[in-house]
Amino acid sequence: MKEHAVVIAGGGPTGMMLAGELALAGVDVAIVERRPNQELAGSRAGGLSSRTLEVFDQRGIVDRFLAEGQRAQVGGFAAMRLDISNFPTRHNYGLGLRQKHIERILAGWVSELTVPIYRGRELTCFAQDDTGVTIELSDGASLRASYLVGCDGGRSLVRKAAGIEFRGWDATTSSILAEAEMAEEPPLGIHRTVLGIHAFGREEYEIRDGKIVFANKGPIGVMVTEKNVGATIEPTLRDLREALVAACGTDYGIHSPTWISRFTDMSRQAAAYRKGRVLLAGDAAHVHSPVGGQGLNTGVQDAVNLGWKLAQVVKGTSPEGLLDTYHVERHPVAARVLRTTMAQVALQRTDDRTEALREIVSELLGMEEPRERIAAEMSGLGIHYDLGEGHPLVGRRMPDLELVTPDGPMRVFTLLQNARPLLLNLGAPGRFDIAPWADRVQLIDAEFAGTWNLPAIGAVTAPAAVLVRPDGYVAWVGDRTQPDLTDALTTWFGPPAAA
Numbered sequence: 001m002k003e004h005a006v007v008i009a010g011g012g013p014t015g016m017m018l019a020g021e022l023a024l025a026g027v028d029v030a031i032v033e034r035r036p037n038q039e040l041a042g043s044r045a046g047g048l049s050s051r052t053l054e055v056f057d058q059r060g061i062v063d064r065f066l067a068e069g070q071r072a073q074v075g076g077f078a079a080m081r082l083d084i085s086n087f088p089t090r091h092n093y094g095l096g097l098r099q100k101h102i103e104r105i106l107a108g109w110v111s112e113l114t115v116p117i118y119r120g121r122e123l124t125c126f127a128q129d130d131t132g133v134t135i136e137l138s139d140g141a142s143l144r145a146s147y148l149v150g151c152d153g154g155r156s157l158v159r160k161a162a163g164i165e166f167r168g169w170d171a172t173t174s175s176i177l178a179e180a181e182m183a184e185e186p187p188l189g190i191h192r193t194v195l196g197i198h199a200f201g202r203e204e205y206e207i208r209d210g211k212i213v214f215a216n217k218g219p220i221g222v223m224v225t226e227k228n229v230g231a232t233i234e235p236t237l238r239d240l241r242e243a244l245v246a247a248c249g250t251d252y253g254i255h256s257p258t259w260i261s262r263f264t265d266m267s268r269q270a271a272a273y274r275k276g277r278v279l280l281a282g283d284a285a286h287v288h289s290p291v292g293g294q295g296l297n298t299g300v301q302d303a304v305n306l307g308w309k310l311a312q313v314v315k316g317t318s319p320e321g322l323l324d325t326y327h328v329e330r331h332p333v334a335a336r337v338l339r340t341t342m343a344q345v346a347l348q349r350t351d352d353r354t355e356a357l358r359e360i361v362s363e364l365l366g367m368e369e370p371r372e373r374i375a376a377e378m379s380g381l382g383i384h385y386d387l388g389e390g391h392p393l394v395g396r397r398m399p400d401l402e403l404v405t406p407d408g409p410m411r412v413f414t415l416l417q418n419a420r421p422l423l424l425n426l427g428a429p430g431r432f433d434i435a436p437w438a439d440r441v442q443l444i445d446a447e448f449a450g451t452w453n454l455p456a457i458g459a460v461t462a463p464a465a466v467l468v469r470p471d472g473y474v475a476w477v478g479d480r481t482q483p484d485l486t487d488a489l490t491t492w493f494g495p496p497a498a499a
């Protein structure tokens with residue numbers, strides 16, 4: 001039986017990001033993926049948020065995405081645009097880029113890191129015991145791993161087989177998505193009717209002055225709200241025609257679909273992100289309406305939160321309890337995502353009372369403070385893990401400052417590219433001695449003369465020293481005189497090595 005330290009079920013965006021993080025940390029990780037290759041049938045996520053771009057920047061791969069996507073103020077709340085160009089980040093925008101391209105770029109990175117992928121095979125069942133997990137595959141082979149992570153999407157077999165409850169709300173709306181030919185040209189763009197929202201577009205587009213301008217040839221992408229919710233079989237061309245006629249009074253002579261699929265606003269979240277040696281991430285842990293575009297982004301960031309923790313536990317540098325901080329930190333983030341998507345779905349209703357409510361919300365979001373607060377939430381820049389009281393940086397993302405170091409100018413994100421923790425000494429050089437953690441934590445003496453600014457918070461006091469986790473979140477802020485640095489180093493990066 002083939003053995004790996006970690007097996008990931010599912011090579012979608014979450015599974016690949018997690019595999020990359022584990023491989024960077026030197027962990028033997030493999031992916032089991034049902035699809036024979038990375039091709040993705042149908043349309044899914046359409047872009048990346050500011051924080052996800054920062055996360056890719058922290059690993060030195062953001063340029064691969066920027067080279068293919070379109071930078072724009074694409075973030076929003078219930079289709080109300082939220083401009084983040086005044087936020088203090090290098091990536092003060094979103095990136096329009098289809099999921100199939102995001103997956104291809106991630107797959108390229110994971111292949112450079114030589115992660116084995118068992119393709120064209122499904123995980124069919126597993127059993128965990130005190131020392132590991134035995135995993136059965138659809139081709140009859142078995143794998144053994146210390147940990148199994150279910151990144152196998154919303155219908156996650158790993159979640160179901162682990163007996164983890166998927167709590168939440170049933171669907172209230174259902175939409176058909178398709179790509180097809182049409183005899184007549186439909187009005188491209190997003191439309192609202194009493195039945196709900198429908199939209200027409202094309203694969204190729206440009207964002208000009210914040211507006212999507214579609215190519216003028218090629219098959220048409222369709223999204224149309226269905227009258228009934230709760231269908232249990234895949235939608236057909238006939239269902240699509242009926243939904244179009246109900247919404248638009250015509251089906252525009254639709255024919256020759258390339259693919260047809262369906263999504264709903266079902267909102268559910270795993271009650272636990274960990275059960276023993278089995279963990280969940282991405283859509284396997286949370287599903288919701290695609291409105292607001294947070295699904296893929298949340299999954300990628302789950303992976304970045306879990307990766308370094310799992311690596312340290314597998315390598316024996318940290319106790320297993322570190323894994324529980326993954327649920328503690330990421331469960332509330334996805335709970336907020338469910339909340340914002342449910343609110344946006346409610347605001348999409350087209351009755352007069354909801355229209356009145358939309359107007360009020362739109363007025364509120366036109367004001368500086370509410371806009372910044374919701375924009376920080378939607379872009380992921382406002383994520384705050386509850387790591388205790390103290391400096392406002394604690395539990396928040398470390399800004400990508402331009403530092404001056406003994407080796408010359410250096411960006412903080414460049415220092416995070418090897419996914420190793422970082423103690424940044426911004427006071428007199430040589431003040432810190434962290435020899436018992438020197439094998440795990442980088443200690444950098446640096447200067448930064450500028451202002452420390454956080455999105456939606458503003459200027460904060462310049463810290464004397466900052467301990468940054470590999471996921472780019474600040475674990476501790478303080479001074480050499482504070483004994484709690486030892487506690488922070490032990491909590492996050494394991495006990496001191498013996499002298």
Ligand SMILES: Cc1cc2nc3c(=O)[nH]c(=O)nc-3n(C[C@H](O)[C@H](O)[C@H](O)COP(=O)(O)OP(=O)(O)OC[C@H]3O[C@@H](n4cnc5c(N)ncnc54)[C@H](O)[C@@H]3O)c2cc1C
Binds near residue numbers: 009010015156295299
């Ligand atoms: C219409 C639509 C629009 C969306 N728009 C956005 C957006 O704008 N922004 C955004 O951030 N998100 C968006 N999303 C959500 C986004 O697509 C998902 O959140 C994202 O794909 C989740 O990634 P994942 O890796 O967790 O799961 P998935 O992408 O579902 O990947 C799971 C993988 O596991 C594999 N798998 C499943 N079961 C098994 C098994 N038993 N064995 C082996 N392999 C298995 C699957 O083949 C798949 O490759 C949208 C989704 C939809 C449907």
